[in-house]
Amino acid sequence: DGGITQSPKYLFRKEGQNVTLSCEQNLNHDAMYWYRQDPGQGLRLIYYSQIVNDFQKGDIAEGYSVSREKKESFPLTVTSAQKNPTAFYLCASSDRNEQFFGPGTRLTVL
């Protein structure tokens, strides 16, 4: 089955630690995206990549970093510089018609 996988589903982190969220797709899409979701705020774009080895900042990139070394993979690192990282993180990929979303990772900072 084609789709997007995100791991882990739940992630706990201590303050001051970096943590990496995984996103893999087998839909052969060029474009991939990371969103952050907070209650009452919808989804906000963190980073996006339209092609391998290239990515752009979204609306809330501060405190986050990404890489796009392979077409299938777009990992997101939440660094210690992110002031309020507790949130639900969604990865997506798209063709020219539609974005497809993964199941999400819930990150909690202890």
Next chain:
Amino acid sequence: AQSVTQPDIHITVSEGASLELRCNYSYGATPYLFWYVQSPGQGLQLLLKYFSGDTLVQGIKGFEAEFKRSQSSFNLRKPSVHWSDAAEYFCAVDETDSWGKLQFGAGTQVVVTP
């Protein structure tokens, strides 16, 4: 600033009743328009989309939406709601030259009562 507005944060509807969720956007040109649904703790699923042509769009699960250029609106409707329609609904806009970069509304939480 360009934005997507969903005026209703929360809607409660009886099972079998009709449902309408509002969405307004502020973009200069006609963007691509989407409605997504999210069950608790899950990713988003596309209900329907509008790119061009017929302004009344049919989607999955019995939903439809109507694009009204004069009102910059793209409201979602369902004639008869089922308990399984309880979820959060997001309107999203893709500027036609941004190739997939979506701007989302804040979402509308739908509760279905027996």
